[in-house]
Amino acid sequence: MLNIILALFVFQPIEVHDYDLENGLKVLIYEDHFAPVVTTQVHYRVGSAYEPSGLTGISHMLEHMAFKGTKKYGPREYDRLIEAAGGTINAFTSLNRTVYYAHLRSDRYELELDIEADRMQNLVIAADEFAPEKAVVMEERRLRDNDPYYSLYEQLNLTSFLYSPYRNPSIGFMADIERFTRDDVLAWYKKYYNPTNAIVVVAGDVDPVEALRLVKKHYGTIKGRGAEKLTFYEPPQRGERRFELEKNVMTPVLGIHYHTVDIHHRDFHVLEVISMILSYGLSSRFEKGLVRERGVATTITTYHSALQYGGSFIVLAMTQSGISVDSLEGEILREVERLKREPVSDRELDKAKNQALALSIYEQDSPAGIGLSIGWWEIESGAWENMNRYPEEIQKVTADDVMAAAQKYFTRDNRTVGHLLPEEE
Amino acid sequence: MKILCSVLLFVLCASATTIERDTLPNGLIVLTVEAHKLPMVVMRASIHAGSVFDPQGKEGLANVVSQMLLRGTTHRTTDEIVETVESVGGTLSSFADEDYAGLTGRVLSKDLYLLIDLVSDCVQHPRFDSVELTRLRREIVSGIKALADDPFAVSEREFRQLIFHDHPLGHFPEGFDSSVAQINVTDVQKFYDSFYAPNNGFLVFVGDFCRDSLIDILSETLSSWERRVVHAPDIPDPTARSTTVGKIIPMEISQAYILLGHLGPKYGADDWQETRVMNYVLGGAASTSRIFEHVREKKGLAYIAYSYFRRYKTGGYFMAEVQTKNEMANEVVQIVLDEMRRTQDTIGVEELQRAKKFYTGYFPLTHDSYGEMADVVFHIEIQHLGLDYLSRYEQLIESIRLGDLKGAAQKYLHPDRFYLLIVGDVKPDDIDIEEIEWLE
CATH class of the missing domain: 3.30.830.10 (Metalloenzyme, LuxS/M16 peptidase-like)
Incomplete structure (x- = not known):
């Protein structure tokens, strides 16, 4: 209370x-x-x-x-x-x-x-x-x-x-x-x-x-000429897609993409919390478990973006030397699967929510920061007022929501995996 | 209870952007800026224990010590430290520059006392575990090595070494890969014992709190941190070589990095504002400075051309940098030297006015967030600028006269004796300078 x-x-x-x-x-x-x-x-x-x-x-x-x-x-x-x-x-x-x-x-x-x-x-x-x-x-x-x-x-x-x-x-x-x-x-x-x-x-x-x-x-005197309203939605992905890219890099890099939801969908806030659980801060699952303890990656980042017409949940990870990109992929997918099976603890859930909420405050710490936020919410969500609903919606997220969203979006069929590999000599 | 108390105090406190300075009984200085636009607080804990105090052969020690503060205390493991601050959505990290090292943190105001408690533990009871140290050394060394192919990073590091040679400002706070690898637990403990005392540092808080209650809480939480005598090593002023010196770092890149400069004023110089305004005319202004315009006139010579003065407590330097095609290196060096000489000869009234308009306009942008304000207050303290600096600044700039700029240019620019560093595919014979000594 x-x-x-x-x-x-x-x-x-x-x-x-x-x-x-x-x-x-x-x-x-x-x-x-x-x-x-x-x-x-x-x-x-x-x-x-x-x-x-x-x-x-x-x-x-x-x-x-x-x-x-x-x-x-x-x-x-x-x-x-x-x-x-x-x-x-x-x-x-x-x-x-x-x-x-x-x-x-x-x-x-x-x-x-x-x-x-x-x-x-x-x-x-x-x-x-x-x-x-x-x-x-x-x-x-x-x-x-x-x-x-x-x-x-x-x-x-x-x-x-x-x-x-x-x-x-x-x-x-x-x-x-x-x-x-x-x-x-x-x-x-x-x-x-x-x-x-x-x-x-x-x-x-x-x-x-x-x-x-x-x-x-x-x-005031500039003539308005109207605005174009777009509507487009990506048809659901039906099956995993994979690709390999060879470039001039020292160590392999992994990218994973899942289609998610647009900004008006309730799961937007659940996915925000999931992104925190997986990769925000040194105590997050990817950073603590895979980077520091298991040492399979040098960095792992997740990007969650929910915009007007759809969203993405992306994981980008750089392999630690001596670790293959396949085994890193296996480790990351194991963590993702864990979200589907085990409910997050109250403590971990609270931490993730607190991080999301605190970040939303920190972003307002300069006129530039808050100005960009206001514009972003106005265009992406249709009304700047939605940014005021964010804290309340984040607070509502439950452990069941997290598990349900993981099960719904982090599926094999909805997944695209890319491997960036060093060019062969 | 503390939480509710802080919430209530936040409601009752008045809002005003003034800097206050208090000293706790143990000698720790506390600078505060109360503001209530957002329910958050930014904190910076600084100890006069920067990299100029690194012993020879152990360059990078100050940085290692500050990072080890977060790698376990006698009460908490590394994970527990991280978990404590992140569980409330806060951040806590270490920093080390040439003069100061310490911790910076950010929390929602309701969690300020949690942050204070944690910082108090980290600065007073670090454990300096050898396993953690080994891990940290490896991280730092791999970070340093990753920069070995980056011509910009190489040029900056080499220039610092060239200009300060054996002076402790000659190395960056990260140190060298070879010296970091030599740092052991005894070094860390000894450095910590020498410098980490409350009377050798200060705290800055900016944001949503009430100063009176904050000072009370700090006095209580940090009362066990005892004052003791600190013997800061006496760092002599850096000395210049008697001739112009050049060095080329061969690298196969299409753009050469050209750095030209010499020693300059340290913190506390009376004519600092004049010097900065003079440099704005010479090379500080982004797209209207003399160096930039002159370089750009010769179409395609460079996109990047600027100059600055960098200062520390124990020394400072002037540097002009241009990135250009290898074959243009000599032309660019001549342009920079010409403009340094011309700035010593003449500066126009309109140039002075333009510089004044820039600085009076730009200054508020440097502290329009709690985070940036904490940085500005940090500099106000270490440079002894005075608590009224924010309100005095405009007057400081407006009172500068043309003659002051000329004086600063003659005193602090040395186009006749300087250091030149080039990273790129350039040979000494390509550069047309009389009486230059090229180092290998």
Whole structure:
């Protein structure tokens, strides 16, 4: 009982000022007055999951071109302006999102609102900037090809997802990068960059009334052009898939993928807890049992991601020298099987829940961190408010839930296994 | 009961971002920043026992000692330490830099006293088990060896050795694979006994707690940790060689790593802010510094070009680094030297203004989380910057005049006598410098 009272007390819901402008722009403002800093972020609902065959990587290419000049500011001028103000600026592209953000002293954050409003409407995507930037992106693609661990991860997704665009690498395939034109990128920009398809997040030392006024000033007159709602679901996997990849590595690496659930499914929280049990911290089953005690791996990590249209549970492990990848696979699968057979103890379950809950608090420890979380929940789950339900849902997970979820998702038929092996001489 | 008590105190305490400094009866200093935006606390326990105190031949000892604090106490095994903190979703890890070593932790505020209890045990009653030490040595050595092919890691380590030669700042806190392998339990115990005293360290807490009750709890929990006399070895200032010295580490890579620099100010230099602002103009600004712009003008020379001053309690250095094609190495070296000379000659008013705007804007970004604030408070303490540093900072920067920058450039830049380290496929004859002594 004390635990529940404490949990309710500790996990205070976060308060976000939530506005919808007439042009469809969602504005989310969060106050954090710990330091005179404001993060300003624009999250677009577009990423590699939106890309049809032939155009993979185009969202990422657009992200590059979005720093290459508008009618108002020249190429890389955004960087120079933010740096001159003592701020930092960056961007990233993922499956469902393209995000631009800057962190600035709180009396200077209007600069980023101005820059992002300009970026939303006025990109030039000039031909003379496009060709060299495409060469840069192609070089980035080559670097990925040379990175054996990335290659394993990419191949794992390509083998696991046969239909869903969640198979797409955000960098894109080389053939597509070579193929798409400046006009393709411009059309992509026109289609997806508009207020209706965007979220502005302002987090930090702000007066919410003033912040809303500034957002309206810069974005209020931009015309909304609608948003595209995707729906796609990967058909169930029917049978184990396996592959081998030979690359320039010293020791073999193992990857295992299981299809899981989208973010709205109740098992999302159960899988979060399972991920903690298996690999979070030095006392987790993989780290304590397989890395330290049995010495079969140097690192083992699990990634659980539940997004709008499906989820993945991935295990990546690097073999200890002298241990074959087959025997490491056997050891890992034995641990996974154990989850299906033996209920986790109360103590281990509580630890995993406490870790998940504490992490959700730690992630809020900077305006940048909480701003990115708010945007993530808004886009992936459809409403930022869902992040406030997270602690409660984690608390509800039982040992039976853990066993049932392990039995349901960690099956042979739902599994894809990849071995990254040293090239044979 | 303690838990409920802390919850209630968290409600009653007022919020204000000020740094407080208390001293416990045993001499341990406690710095606190109370804040209540999130129910968490970040802690940093630091002992003046960094790698400059490593004995010769045992480089890496300070780091080993700090890591051994978490590898078993007389009350808890390694697993029990880990289990205790992780069971509440907390983290606890060790750190060791050149000057200080210790522990950093993070917990939800309801678990703060659990963390304090654990840290108190680890710093007072470490067991220094030989099996654990053997395992730790192996982990550290394999980590060091893994960096042997990484040109960036090699260049940084070699440059430090080149510039400080036999001074203890010449090695990184991790030490060398050969020296770590020599460290035994007696070394660890002796180092611990020499430095790990409450009057030789300080704690930093940032986050959701009430200072008064925290100090009470600390006084109680740590009262058995007794004050004792600590004899810190007297570390002399590093001395510069009398000539320009170069060294090339041959490596077959397409991009050469070029590091050029010399000794610089240590902590406590009066003209530090001026020096930092001067360096911003020279090579500190990410995309507008003189070195960066000059290198970029020569299209394709490099993507990475910057300079910095790094400081410690016992010494410091200036370093400019450019990564470029092997055949451009000489051109890049000349550019860096030209820009060092030009910075000694002239700095424009607009450059000064730009630097001021950058630093006054960037400063708050360095402590906008509890975790980063703990780091800033750590530096405020070890550099004696004063508890009002956060509020004084802007004034410090705004009061800098053009003449100050010129003075700093003339005092702290030495384009006529420096150290040059190149990792890559470059020969001494490729580099056009008069009176340089090349080391093997």
